[in-house]
Amino acid sequence: MKNALLLMTVLLCWGVTPIIEKIGLRRVTPFAATTIRSIAITIILLIVTLITGRTKEVLDVTTREVITFTISGFLAGLLAVVAYFALLKSGETSRVVPLVATYPLVTAICGYFILNEEFSLTKLLGTGLIVSGVWLVKM
DSSP states (O other): OHHHHHHHHHHHHHHHHHHHHHHHTTSSOHHHHHHHHHHHHHHHHHHHHHHHTOHHHHHTOOHHHHHHHHHHIIIIIIIHHHHHHHHHHHSOHHHHHHHHTTHHHHHHHHHHHHSOOOOOHHHHHHHHHHHHHHHHHHO
């Protein structure tokens, strides 16, 4: 039940957010939007961390973990978001979002080669469906 609630939260938030972002990008550049979004998230996270007493949890991470999440933040939180906002600003959300949402294909391939994860028939079928979906949306 908890996982279903978490899944619904993610789906609702990620489903509605592109609409809000598209509206916000009318007069704002993708870089400015990313900057504002990142500052807002940082402030909110700092407040939540202090209020919930999770400061020790954040300060207990290793240097390697800081580097790992810094790289992740740079790739997903900066480069990808600026590029995504540029796509969203210039295109239809109903086309941009499904095309961008094909990233699981890249994740599956990288998981196989980098993390030595199993690549089963069901994953292959799912990957094929992703590619098919992109082809249909692009038409």
